[in-house]
Amino acid sequence: MRYDPSAIEPKWQEQWDNARAFATPTSLADLSGKPKFYVLDMFPYPSGAGLHVGHPEGYTATDVVARLKRMLGFAVLHPMGWDAFGLPAERAAVREGIHPAIITKRNTDNFRRQIKRLGFSYDWDREIDTSSKEYYRWTQWIFLQLHKKGLAYLAEVPVNWCPAQGTVLANEEVKDGKYVETGDPVERRTMKQWMLKIPLYAQRLLDDLDGLDWPDGVKEMQRNWIGRSEGAEIDFAVVVDAGASRPTFRVFTTRPDTLFGATYCVLAPEHALVDAITTPVQRAAVEAYVTAAKQKTDLARTDLAKDKTGVFTGSYALNPATGEQIPVWVADYVLATYGTGAIMAVPGHDERDHAFAKAMGLPIVPVVAPAGGGALPTPIEDAAFADDGVSVNSGFLNGLATEQAKARMLDHVESAGWGSRRVQYKLRDWLFSRQRYWGEPFPVLHTDDGEIVAVEEAALPVELPPVDEFKPTGDGRPPLGRASDDWQVVTLADGRKARRELNTMPQWAGSCWYYLRCSDTATTEKAWDSALENYWMPVDLYVGGVEHAVLHLLYARFWHKVLFDCGLVATKEPFQKLFNQGMILAYSYQDAKGRYWGHDDVVEKDGKPVLKATGEPLKSQIEKMSKSKLNVVNPDDVIADYGADALRLYELFMGPLEQVKPWQMAGVEGVSRFLARAWRLVVDEETGALNKKVTEAPSSSEPALQKQLHKTIKKVREDTEALRFNTAISQMMTFVNDATTAATLPRETLQLFARVLSPYASHLAEELWARLGGQGLCCQQPWPAHDDALCADDTITLGVQVNGKRRDEIAVPAAAPDDQVQQIALASPLVQKFMEGKPPKKVIVVKGRLVNIVV
């Protein structure tokens, strides 16, 4: 009777279901007294393609942790759900003419089936679908809280319009002028849109990162995205003919110490003052430049980053420090969206200004010298000196180090009335509306006279209306514009007519708070129960891909802080510990013509991949899994061949969770072999009865194995808690190897091992536990305690070095004092040979490690 996962896995999944083994108590009374552990996966977007083996990597990790924590006596919250609103379902809906809700249901059903087959210990009672009206009702409700606090507003703003998607995008979704998800080009357009004032929370979002147990890289990315910089805003007066008013513009600079070196100013093409200060002579040129800049896509603007362009306005401004008249230019290297949209240019000490000055023949004045007093590394005409140093040519700043010069100038700027200190953030208002159907409708109404009225909380949810098609209307309104007037037109309490908002929320909205709803999915009266939220929050471990380092995690933190300010949550931060799993790659195979071949068409020959049919040699490489490269590995197939336990184990055995690593089927075979060996420890394959080696004697009757068992109990727990699953598994393999060669197998030892195996190969562990006569479910047993005395060896082997080179190995009692260890080491013939009769100058004994004899 061989190890047959297909026979045992569905059986135990059913038993777990029947016993409701993983249902977390919903009432606080059943929870209190227990320490809590909230372990959460980033909810997947249920795509039509189904799961690939990359998905279960993080899910397996969290499941192992959840199962271990339960055995350790924690109340564990371990939910799963679907981040189910999103563009792909809507595009499929347009293509197939089917409602996106139906497509989404199809996809979530498939995802759920695939995930369930892996035997994860989710509490399925708490499953969440962010696109269900029971859920998005509260997403809308949270939006109303933001709106109430004045954090949401409607504005005519330049937006990122993506023609291919037919919708606007948030800044965070655009990189190099392209939509990060699809690479479709993005252009600037001015539209009336919902915005959220996330910059008001910039400082707190920055400060509170410090207390979080997150990967440094992710914290750094968030810091960069928030982009705090300190400096000054300084006013520059434009020089005009006598009698005219004196317009001023304000610049932002982080280097106020270089004000004496500002030899020109630049306004962004979109700057409001451009038109006013352009002189008649320059008007044609400036207008042409501004028009051209407007027409350029963001992509074109960034592409041309190297070649600076610009045009002189004809006007001059006064440098407040020098009193000199400096020219004012218009150039698109100055961003309208950052700072004030205008800069003072210091070509001597800023690379961008330097490049522009060189291109336009503008003067370059050095005002900072290297700190040591030496010459500039390169002449100021050839390169800007952007480092800190000592101020020169700068009047009252001369001789001051950059730090002091900055402070001094800031004081002066403020006392002279030139401007003021200022902290600037890159983080900008979050563009929060989309011109799509498949999202949360905004719970707001527009009256004919332009007033915005929030929908009553009691009237939520504002449900998605039926529409004939999911495309925008002919006159360019969003798909909701196709809804009937019954939906679109609402009569207010005062009798006025109002129309519903036609935009919907972006996909991020739903994922901003699912972790809160999971703490209490039962209530229908409110978004969550405060007492339960208090008990469960924060999330103790949140696992997902790095791709959400900025977007999802920043948005969720923002909402959470707003909810905190509203007194609706008790924690400042939602996710205490974050862990990013590394992407799983796969081998792909190409023939000489570059055509891809799937795994099934390829065989290994002399260690080289060849085409099965023709023997043609193929090129192989490790790439991201993708349909077009025919290298997607489907968990269903792996489970069919090796079972869920083998898949789970291999996901974690491959290497450290955070690492990017290639999928290798032979590796699955390896862990599957390990599981079969564990099976044979318990089951006699000939008869199906218990292994004849199993005895009723206590564990101590097989002392070496008992020691290995206790080491395994200890290491598996420690490594699992530290998320080092690969080494935990290798320790279990070592135990099974030892057990395989042991003369007898005490039942007690095997029962304890079944419990250790349980978080990882959960189905097999149940089967072994039952066959060994264990009572109840294995996964509900307490985690075994290890005996430290049994984890230590009586005798240990030490390396002995002579002059740092390893020469021999000695066995000593673990408790032996240093001088005894030293004597044994010096007595070794090999050691004596390498000492060449010289007396030892120094002997270093490192406890439990080695002895080094220096001669």
Add this chain to the structure above:
RNA sequence: GCGAGCGUGGCGGAACUGGUAGACGCACUGGAUUUAGAUUCCAGCGGGGUGACCCGUGGGGGUUCGAGUCCCCCCGCUCGCACCA
């Protein structure tokens, strides 16, 4: 360009705060069991000599009794950001 990280056998990877490099697994080789294959079990497996010797953690230097681990320089790869004043 800037920022972060990483380079260890044929492959995935071990090595806790500097302390016996290569755990565990894959692949490979030999042997046993088997009618044969699969399975299973045992043994070997960094390189070179193939005698108890030398060399080895991307390359070069340094600190140390001792360096994969710490410091400096260089090479290569990955990720993130990219005119943020």
